[in-house]
Amino acid sequence: MAVFGTVFMPTMALTRFENDTWTETEFVSADSIQMHPGAHVLHYSSTCFEGLKAFRHEDGSINIFRMDRNIERFAQSSRLLNLPEIDKAQVEKMIIDIVSTYSAEVPEPPGSMYIRPTHIGTEASIGKAAAPSATSMLYVLLSPVGDYFAGGLKPLRLLLDETGMRCAPHMGMVKSGGNYASALPPILKAKADVQADQILFCPNGDVQETGAANFLLVDGNEIITKGLDTSFLHGVTRATILQLAKDHGMTVSERDITVEELLERAAKPSAEAALSGTAAVLTPVGTFIHNGKEYQVGNGEAGPVTMKLRQALNDIQWGKAEDKHNWLVKINPT
Structure with a gap:
């Protein structure tokens, strides 16, 4: 089985912003792009991207999940990086057209077609x-993927880091490559030093997010996560899980939470913690590592609320439950 995200469809949809306008969409080879070595993106990191998925239902239909929300965030990231304003209607058509072209390649659940729109300054x-770059390139790559946790869903170990930040505070809500790169050194150090799977960045005790996912805490019937601001990514999966929690009658608290409160609540036998993201969906957290000590979250295993919400999301994506919020867009295969 290929490593998640390493197999690509042979063509992609592409458009360029030149002379103050977007070119007609082209469908080109996905294994190369032409760009000058002096391109703005290569020197000043003018780049952002999105991650969303298309799913195959039992009736054979192909459905893209929360495309509108991802395109809105794509537009926001582009604006915040001062890249040319994207044409949201064109991007939507690019996504639908390229997924339609490869509809036969969309895997059966738990697999999916991972969709990666990318915008770079050229x-x-x-x-x-x-x-800013006066010109840019926007393309949509497709990668058929299997289950992110093909080896089994095991609870993660998180190092709580109160000294560092994932990225600059005003850049957190931008889905930009530089943010991921800046988080790599501390994550790799945490893996080597304390066998942590990820770092939960908590600058000055403020619990935020990990290097590649949003963080959620479950305490009984309440789900707690940091309220939206510019310092961390406004995850589409995060928003989806919070809506599903409300649908299940849970109390959703979007507010600041300190490391002290986090550890206090995590000590309860029924406590649960999880990471949310497009690839991982909802992943349980079993252990916090803080100041050289390990703290078990609840019973240290994947909790029932986490698994219930994960299943509820999968059921909608896979067409096994009603899509009450109109999150799915059904496409017509070409």
């Missing part, structure tokens, strides 16, 4: 360190 100017 102007060849190494003198623009303090100015």
Whole structure:
């Protein structure tokens, strides 16, 4: 089985922003792009992307999950990086058209077709360190993927880091490659030093997110997560899980939470914690590591609320439960 996200469909949808307008969409080979070595993205990281999925239902139909929300965030990231404003209608059509082209390649559940829209600054100017790229390229890649946790869903170990941050505070809500790169050194150190799977960044005791996923705490009938601000990513899966929690009668609290409160609540036998993201869906957390000590979350295993919400989301994505919020877009295969 190929490693998640390493297999790609042979063509992709592509458009360029040139002379203050977007070009007609092209369908080109997915194994290369042409770009000047002085391109803005290669020197000043003018890049953002999205991650969403298309699912095959039992009736054979192909359905894209929460495309509108992902396109809105894609537009927001592009604006915050001062990349050219995207044409949301064109991007939607690019996604639908390329998924339709490869509809026969969408795997059966628990697999899916991972969709990766990407926007990069292409102007060849190494003198623009303090100015935006006037030109850009936007493309949509497809990658058929299996279960992210093919080896089994085991609870994660998180190092609570009160000294560092995932990225600059004003950049947290931008889905940009540089944010992921900046989080790598502390994550790799945490893996080597304390065998942590991830770092939960808690600058000055403020519980935020990990290097690649949002964080959720479950205490009885309450689900707690940091309220939206610019410092962390506004996850689409996070928003979906919170809505499903409300649908199940849970209390949703979006507010600041300190490391002290987190450890106090995690000590309860019924406590649960989880990470949310497009690839991992909802992943249980079993252990916190803080100041050299390990703290078990609840009973240390995947909790019933986490698994119930994960299943509820999967059931909608796979067409096994009613889509009450109109999150799915059914496409017509070509």
